[in-house]
Amino acid sequence: MSLLEDLNWRHAVKAYDPSKKVSQEDLHTIIEAARLAPTSSGLQPFRLIVVENQELKEKMVQGALNPEVMRDCSHVLVFAAWDSYSDEKIDQVYDHHTDVRDLPRGRFSSYTDKIKEMYGAQTPEQHFEHTARQTYIALGFALAQAAELKVDSTPAEGFSNEIVDEILGLRAIGLKSVSLLYLGYRDEQNDWLSTMKKVRVPMEEFIIKK
Template sequence: MTLINHLNWRYATKRMTGEQVPQEKIDYILEATRLSASSMGLQPYTVLVVEDKELRTQIQKVAYNQPQIVEASHLLIFAAWDKVTEADVDAYMQNIAEVRQIPVESLADFKGSLMNSVVNRTQEQQYEWAARQTYIALGTALAAAAEQGVDATPMEGFAPDALDELLNLKEKGLRSVTLMPIGYRNTEADFLATAKKVRREKEQLFVKLA
């Protein structure tokens, strides 16, 4: 199957069966998420992986009792960094230097660019930038899940402040942005399971500029 076939197959699943997704498929989805694009490659977010049913039951209460939270096999929580510091940038520069086996000093211009475009913003601007990066990772995770024949649902329908308090995210320097339950569709309980995919036609969506 091609990516287009997988994307035609996937939809925002409303009900899941509770069946466990094999660990190798979870690992594949997580690795694809790790490799996702990110502005300047910084990846200013953390992806929390929740399998524990009791914890997901608590999370469901701050997610408007949506059933996918507990019917899923796993729940991914995409949480943006609350702020980006020079120490974060230094750690990233060191990682680049080690992976590419180059002197960290050779990255001085790149570090300066990151400092000017991200670190020197207000904290709220930093968070808003970081939050947007999580959506890129979310999109990659959705596509990877579809490729594995695993259902996934992107969710903004939850109370972020309440979830952050439940998981003590503030103390970790994180703020929850979006959720993604992973599992298998319940075709009997989900009214959308057999519905045709509805998207705008390409002539409406794409505008070719001369």
């Protein structure tokens, strides 16, 4: 199938079959798609927390808009962004870049000095607004890869960030949750959306030509 066929196939599943689990191979492929997503300055200012432990999911259900979806899906992917930028974080990323490419450390210092100055003039709140936006690119890549593998998915912002952050200990490692991605396989009888036509804004309305 083509990418467009895969995207037409997928929908935000409303009920999962708890007896069906995503294979480790497919899970790894979906995570790899997210890892390969582009980010501003190549900083990858977020991490992906993979939750398959049922006890953890039961705790995270508190405050979830669709608790049964979270409870019954196979895995929950938590997209969590850096709470702020720092010179140390930027240096660590670019040291990794140069090491992998067999280049001397500091090779990109003229560029990193500029972004350090830019972020240094901003507040932590502005930093998080930026890092959080980066996660959505990776979320889109993961959604597309899941669709290609015929793994059902549901992107979600309807949950308590505070509860998820506390349960997963994210603040202690400088992260804040942004969005979730539920993965699994639809419950055909109870997923009311699965029998409905996909609805999007018509192409002629979606495109604004100038």
